[in-house]
Amino acid sequence: MNKYISILAATVVSTALLASCSQKKTTDPNIGVITEPTSATTNILGHEYPKINPDLSVTHRVSAPEAQSVVLDICDKKYPMTKADDGLWEVTTDPGLVPGFHYYFLVVDGVRISDPNSQLFYGCGLMASGIEIPEVGVDYYLQRDVPRGEVRFQRYWSDLTQSWRTCYVYTPAEYDSKPDKRYPVLYLQHGAGEDETGWSNQGRMDIIMDNLIADKEAVPMIVVMDRGYATLAEPDEAANKGGMFNFTAFDRVMTQEIVPMIDAKYRTIADRDHRAISGLSMGGFQAWNIGLAHKDMFAWVGGFSGSGRPGNPENFPATLNDEMKLLYVSIGTDEPTNMYSGIYEFHKMLEDNGVKHIYYESPGTSHEWLTWRRSLHQFAPMLFK
Amino acid sequence: MNKYISILAATVVSTALLASCSQKKTTDPNIGVITEPTSATTNILGHEYPKINPDLSVTHRVSAPEAQSVVLDICDKKYPMTKADDGLWEVTTDPGLVPGFHYYFLVVDGVRISDPNSQLFYGCGLMASGIEIPEVGVDYYLQRDVPRGEVRFQRYWSDLTQSWRTCYVYTPAEYDSKPDKRYPVLYLQHGAGEDETGWSNQGRMDIIMDNLIADKEAVPMIVVMDRGYATLAEPDEAANKGGMFNFTAFDRVMTQEIVPMIDAKYRTIADRDHRAISGLSMGGFQAWNIGLAHKDMFAWVGGFSGSGRPGNPENFPATLNDEMKLLYVSIGTDEPTNMYSGIYEFHKMLEDNGVKHIYYESPGTSHEWLTWRRSLHQFAPMLFK
Structure with missing residues (x-):
């Protein structure tokens, strides 16, 4: 084709x-460039995670001390999260997420939920978490x-x-x-x-x-x-x-x-x-x-x-x-x-x-x-x- | 006092x-009267539960087949939900919930989440589930x-x-x-x-x-x-x-x-x-x-x-x-x-x-x-x- x-x-x-x-393209080459891990603009005010990394991977962190398993579901891929001693679950996605807006979910002990760190957007038939990945040089x-x-x-x-x-x-x-x-x-x-x-x-x-x-x-x-x-x-x-x-x-x-x-x-x-x-x-x-x-x-x-x-x-x-x-x-x-x-x-x-x-x-x-x-x-x- | x-x-x-x-007060005595279990107006389009009962209790039902515990948190009270064989958890609140709008949450294996059945409202620092309880005779x-x-x-x-x-x-x-x-x-x-x-x-x-x-x-x-x-x-x-x-x-x-x-x-x-x-x-x-x-x-x-x-x-x-x-x-x-x-x-x-x-x-x-x-x-x- x-x-x-x-x-x-x-x-x-x-x-x-x-x-x-x-x-x-903009004339400002710095637009959309991520130089250090940066809280997503789609986060709830004051929430640090998810963070976007310079390689356009995203690090998610969520508190669920009593959960048995937490999985991140984003861009058609599921990432099992890892629990630390403090009850925080964390995972970093593959690099190179496509710029723009993506819906995503967390799956806690089999229940698909929206990330409490995220502003929510009506999509997929419910109020879904979403993340905005910056696009270099586009305004x-x-x-x-x-x-x-x-x-x-x-x-x-x-x-x-x-x-x-x-x-x-x-x-x-x-x-x-x-x-x-x-x-x-x-x-x-x-x-x-x-x-x-x-x-x-x-x-x-x-x-x-x-x-x-x-x-x-x-x-x-x-x-x-x-x-x-x-x-x-x-x-x-x-x-x-x-x-x-x-x-x-x-x-x-x-x-x-x-x-x-x-x-x-x-x-x-x-x-x-x-x-x-x-x-x-x-x-x-x-x-x-x-x-x-x-x-x-x-x-x-x-x-x-x-x-x-x-x-x-x-x-x-x-x-x-x-x-x-x-x-x-x-x-x-x-x-x-x-x-x-x-x-x-x-x-x-x-x-x-x-x-x-x-x-x-x-x-x-x-x-x-x-x-x-x-x-x-x-x-x-x-x-x- | x-x-x-x-x-x-x-x-x-x-x-x-x-x-x-x-x-x-309105002249229509039927406004706000609940005669049979009725899906809340604050539900996501097409979602049956939560339902408001004639005694102004609310019946919640949510699917979480793999969860170990699910608790409803509404109006300053926590209601443990009961799991049926089909993986649906259900509970009915006390009767007589106060009319108007209430935030509520589900707690799944210790994680407080918003109900996927509900439209969400920014409150309590996040996108929270909410339910509208009808008020009789008030328009x-x-x-x-x-x-x-x-x-x-x-x-x-x-x-x-x-x-x-x-x-x-x-x-x-x-x-x-x-x-x-x-x-x-x-x-x-x-x-x-x-x-x-x-x-x-x-x-x-x-x-x-x-x-x-x-x-x-x-x-x-x-x-x-x-x-x-x-x-x-x-x-x-x-x-x-x-x-x-x-x-x-x-x-x-x-x-x-x-x-x-x-x-x-x-x-x-x-x-x-x-x-x-x-x-x-x-x-x-x-x-x-x-x-x-x-x-x-x-x-x-x-x-x-x-x-x-x-x-x-x-x-x-x-x-x-x-x-x-x-x-x-x-x-x-x-x-x-x-x-x-x-x-x-x-x-x-x-x-x-x-x-x-x-x-x-x-x-x-x-x-x-x-x-x-x-x-x-x-x-x-x-x-x-």
């Missing part, structure tokens, strides 16, 4: 625009001294599900100071086992967007992050299959409730040319499904480690070239084979059908947040231009 | 106003069909601490639709071991404020919830004592950085008559300390289960009656004796000094969120009138 490391040119956006989408997802937008927590009533739902809405820094200006909207979905908090907590989307907008690489836009699960109060036959992951129900909530709610509450430009939808993993499938099923609502569609399914090429005709402003697919080169091949085959199918799109492979990353941060950093500047 | 169950009249606000501050902190404000996540640079800090800002529902209107501001602090997420997650402050404003009991206001910890980058002698709980440092961050940042970014009425400060527990001490040390900035001061210290009565002269618009202190009747007596003595000292203030005792609650929800629900309507 011939892996694509760079962006293919089969695209509706200009190559000049693409130049700005590569992973930008697009680091806080810089630029005007900062906001992430606004919303509660809203959903008639379709007869429940209160929540979403997060990013507004660009200038939003409050330009009360007569209206903005395009990107709907950005999380993955399975995650929720509407993922993109701002694990994904640092607000920092990425603030930096892109400050550098004039992306236009100021609103970004809506909703909960990608829905169960209809009165399910019809189509909506009745699949429970929590029934995209039919979420499609209806998105198009009949979320979009109108956002258009009513925010100063949006409420037409298809100013509305994009994307997401990661499950959220990428949702974005492609919902986006292409509602071309009257969305003109820009993306999926990060998630896309349409390659099995039905007739659903992706070349007429999409005239209908859509942008189609985007990405995948990490180190993702599990079935995930990689599914996205790659979808991309090849689009090529075979003559459907213009952007295809990006994130080098050296798996099904993880660095793949998705890179994808957002590349996708957002292409929008609404 | 003669416990005060109602509000004392030694106050600068009118008794007519006080009438609206009692704990409002001031339940979501109703009223216009909803937003809670906005802010990141800002702090020169004093040389760090990025975060805060949450509640804006009332009308804020975006009235771009020429300016608003008063309440600064509302969390307790020790909690952080700036506490008031919106555990405290439901946005729901309380939305309901109060919709019912015209409180005036529309901005509420700022910042992180009550600060370590100065260049500490002077006064700021060098006490580390994370050094209020001197936080005082400087609050008055020199947070308030100016909020006044610059939001449409505030930037004077003392339109600025209040309050908080719970540690945050109540901070509010009284900072508020009275900066009477040029704050005219309304409150503390919920936290106040000034009674040891220095000369610091609280009757001249405060002319200087301050409102002084407020509250405590739960079932708080630990040292907490109760500290607040009660402070209140008596104010009385002895002839300092007008509101003193409220929350019946039947301990050092817990129901005390603080009730206090906010009573305090907010008194402000800016």
Whole structure:
């Protein structure tokens, strides 16, 4: 399989625009360099461990004097921890952990728990420990001294599900100071086992967007992050299959409730040319499904480690070239084979059908947040231009 | 000790106003009534346990097939759990748990962990499990069909601490639709071991404020919830004592950085008559300390289960009656004796000094969120009138 490391040119956006989408290096060579064991930024305030070492191994230490066994579970590998006389268990991982954000767990006498030293992040269906590994010379997802937008927590009533739902809405820094200006909207979905908090907590989307907008690489836009699960109060036959992951129900909530709610509450430009939808993993499938099923609502569609399914090429005709402003697919080169091949085959199918799109492979990353941060950093500047 | 169950009249606000501050009952007698074992609303989506029983006991169940012992730690009591053949550990608490929000933990083979069934809340210095026990006939902190404000996540640079800090800002529902209107501001602090997420997650402050404003009991206001910890980058002698709980440092961050940042970014009425400060527990001490040390900035001061210290009565002269618009202190009747007596003595000292203030005792609650929800629900309507 011939892996694509760079962006293919089969695209509706200009190559000049693409130049700005590569992973930008900073001019400061010290950014992200670890010179001595350093407490992770994802630790609870004041907690020393886990510590990141200069070789990008991580040393974990946890107190469990009465436990019989403690195992660290990180990056698809289990590390048995060793107990010292003081009841502290410790282990150091292999060197060279991939930069970016990783979920991890401790297994105490067979019970998988979150590390009490760590801030927790909703992923894997629960509040999971997470660690941020620094990336050398990269600052697009680091806080810089630029005007900062906001992430606004919303509660809203959903008639379709007869429940209160929540979403997060990013507004660009200038939003409050330009009360007569209206903005395009990107709907950005999380993955399975995650929720509407993922993109701002694990994904640092607000920092990425603030930096892109400050550098004039992306236009100021609103970004809506909703909960990608829905169960209809009165399910019809189509909506009745699949429970929590029934995209039919979420499609209806998105198009009949979320979009109108956002258009009513925010100063949006409420037409298809100013509305994009994307997401990661499950959220990428949702974005492609919902986006292409509602071309009257969305003109820009993306999926990060998630896309349409390659099995039905007739659903992706070349007429999409005239209908859509942008189609985007990405995948990490180190993702599990079935995930990689599914996205790659979808991309090849689009090529075979003559459907213009952007295809990006994130080098050296798996099904993880660095793949998705890179994808957002590349996708957002292409929008609404 | 003669416990005060109602509000004392030694106050600068009118008794007519006080009438609206009692704990409002709903007209729907079914609100909060549990008729059969019911999954807690604080559970992770789709998790059945813990379940709340009609007698307000709670049944917990957790899978730990290899563990030797599992203990539930809730509401200051430890309940050993019993293992069934399928590896599920279960226990039911005493009946009659106090309504509102409670932190709890599981202790697995001596290791205190958060329950993987629970949403987690930053408290007790870590991400803690929490459970919401329904309260019969009370809906001031339940979501109703009223216009909803937003809670906005802010990141800002702090020169004093040389760090990025975060805060949450509640804006009332009308804020975006009235771009020429300016608003008063309440600064509302969390307790020790909690952080700036506490008031919106555990405290439901946005729901309380939305309901109060919709019912015209409180005036529309901005509420700022910042992180009550600060370590100065260049500490002077006064700021060098006490580390994370050094209020001197936080005082400087609050008055020199947070308030100016909020006044610059939001449409505030930037004077003392339109600025209040309050908080719970540690945050109540901070509010009284900072508020009275900066009477040029704050005219309304409150503390919920936290106040000034009674040891220095000369610091609280009757001249405060002319200087301050409102002084407020509250405590739960079932708080630990040292907490109760500290607040009660402070209140008596104010009385002895002839300092007008509101003193409220929350019946039947301990050092817990129901005390603080009730206090906010009573305090907010008194402000800016």
